[in-house]
Amino acid sequence: MPTTSEFATKTGARIDLRGLTKLYGDAAAVDHIDLNVEPGEFVSLLGPSGSGKTTTLNLIAGFDEVTEGEILVDGKPMMRTPAHKRGVGVVFQHYSLFPHMTVKENIEFPLRQRKIPQAQRDKMIAAVLETVRLEGYGRRYPKELSGGQQQRVALARAVVFSPSVLLMDEPLGALDRKLRDWLHLELKRIHRELGSTFVYVTHDQEEALVLSDRVAVFNNGRIEQVGTGDELYQRPRTLFVGRFIGESTLLRGDLKQHGGGSELNFAGRGLVVDGRLAEGKQGVVLIRPECLRLACSEDDVPSGHNVVDAVVKETIFLGPARRYSVEFADGSGGMVRMATASSLDVEHGDRVVAHWAPSDGVLLEDDVEAERTMT
Ligand SMILES: Nc1ncnc2c1ncn2[C@@H]1O[C@H](COP(=O)(O)OP(=O)(O)O)[C@@H](O)[C@H]1O
Numbered sequence: 001m002p003t004t005s006e007f008a009t010k011t012g013a014r015i016d017l018r019g020l021t022k023l024y025g026d027a028a029a030v031d032h033i034d035l036n037v038e039p040g041e042f043v044s045l046l047g048p049s050g051s052g053k054t055t056t057l058n059l060i061a062g063f064d065e066v067t068e069g070e071i072l073v074d075g076k077p078m079m080r081t082p083a084h085k086r087g088v089g090v091v092f093q094h095y096s097l098f099p100h101m102t103v104k105e106n107i108e109f110p111l112r113q114r115k116i117p118q119a120q121r122d123k124m125i126a127a128v129l130e131t132v133r134l135e136g137y138g139r140r141y142p143k144e145l146s147g148g149q150q151q152r153v154a155l156a157r158a159v160v161f162s163p164s165v166l167l168m169d170e171p172l173g174a175l176d177r178k179l180r181d182w183l184h185l186e187l188k189r190i191h192r193e194l195g196s197t198f199v200y201v202t203h204d205q206e207e208a209l210v211l212s213d214r215v216a217v218f219n220n221g222r223i224e225q226v227g228t229g230d231e232l233y234q235r236p237r238t239l240f241v242g243r244f245i246g247e248s249t250l251l252r253g254d255l256k257q258h259g260g261g262s263e264l265n266f267a268g269r270g271l272v273v274d275g276r277l278a279e280g281k282q283g284v285v286l287i288r289p290e291c292l293r294l295a296c297s298e299d300d301v302p303s304g305h306n307v308v309d310a311v312v313k314e315t316i317f318l319g320p321a322r323r324y325s326v327e328f329a330d331g332s333g334g335m336v337r338m339a340t341a342s343s344l345d346v347e348h349g350d351r352v353v354a355h356w357a358p359s360d361g362v363l364l365e366d367d368v369e370a371e372r373t374m375t
């Protein structure tokens with residue numbers, strides 16, 4: 001029985017993008033991006049539609065010509081290397097299988113292209129079918145398979161020649177939720193077994209967080225931040241990143257420097273904010289729902305916390321947690337998530353106080369453009 005190790009790569013390749021730019025006419029689809037992907041790493045390119053993710057992937061794959069900048073794979077410039085010589089496998093959203101070929105013939109295609117001898121081909125195909133858990137499906141035609149099975153064949157075809165890099169563009173986008181959740185686990189397993197470097201495009205933040213070691217957040221042809229899910233969630237560097245990943249409450253008001261940090265004048269209160277912005281910059285304070293707490297009275301608030309008055313708009317029971325939306329005096333909204341055990345028995349219209357530790361508020365430069373893109 002062939003094993004997956006017969007086609008597994010020794011190590012994935014390192015990818016470096018330097019000042020990578022793609023213009024269509026005057027418009028930059030990708031605008032001077034820098035990104036380093038470590039050998040064997042799983043990196044997602046996350047961003048809204050039109051932010052340049054697919055263009056970046058196509059440039060790495062060699063399907064499109066670079067306008068400016070560099071793509072290095074294991075330190076070697078790839079800009080003049082044709083796609084099939086880059087050692088890169090690709091999976092698209094639409095299965096893109098050849099309909100008139102069987103599963104086996106589909107998977108064999110890249111091996112023929114690479115002139116691998118027949119005896120070796122059969123072994124490689126058997127091994128990769130085992131990896132994607134489709135043993136025994138070799139003779140079927142794509143139309144005789146479910147969507148999830150077709151996508152696994154596409155994956156098998158992309159990895160059968162042991163690429164050191166696997167690029168995927170929203171490969172699970174057309175599948176239903178349950179199947180996606182299962183394939184996420186399968187993808188993680190296959191990534192571990194292969195050891196190749198994976199670059200995965202998605203507009204779904206949850207998918208990016210579940211799958212990847214690190215996430216590069218795209219906005220308007222640029223990368224706003226690269227980091228682990230935890231870093232992006234806890235310490236977003238821009239309002240766009242903070243808004244794109246997870247939920248949050250945003251507080252806006254006059255901001256002035258105070259001591260080593262800042263003070264935000266919000267809804268008639270002076271709130272303590274860690275950090276400071278350059279003089280004259282408009283600020284916004286972002287708080288995650290599990291960091292914002294509610295209390296019935298100010299007496300119940302731990303000392304040192306910021307406090308603002310709020311009115312309960314809605315409460316939703318989620319099982320382990322309860323979610324509240326509240327409104328502040330300036331009309332803006334807040335989002336609170338408290339463990340059910342420590343939650344508050346309040347309803348629509350009740351007056352409460354919202355509070356949080358100053359260190360849980362993230363001070364960011366305000367960005368009207370980010371707000372516009374997001375809503
Ligand atoms: N072949 C093309 N010709 C002209 N503009 C393009 C082409 N491909 C993409 N674009 C533009 O480049 C931008 C980025 O597109 P794309 O990389 O497909 O975004 P994403 O994959 O993040 O949704 C978009 O504004 C898109 O309209």
Ligand SMILES: [Mg+2]
Binds near residue numbers: 050053054055
């Ligand atoms: Mg795309």
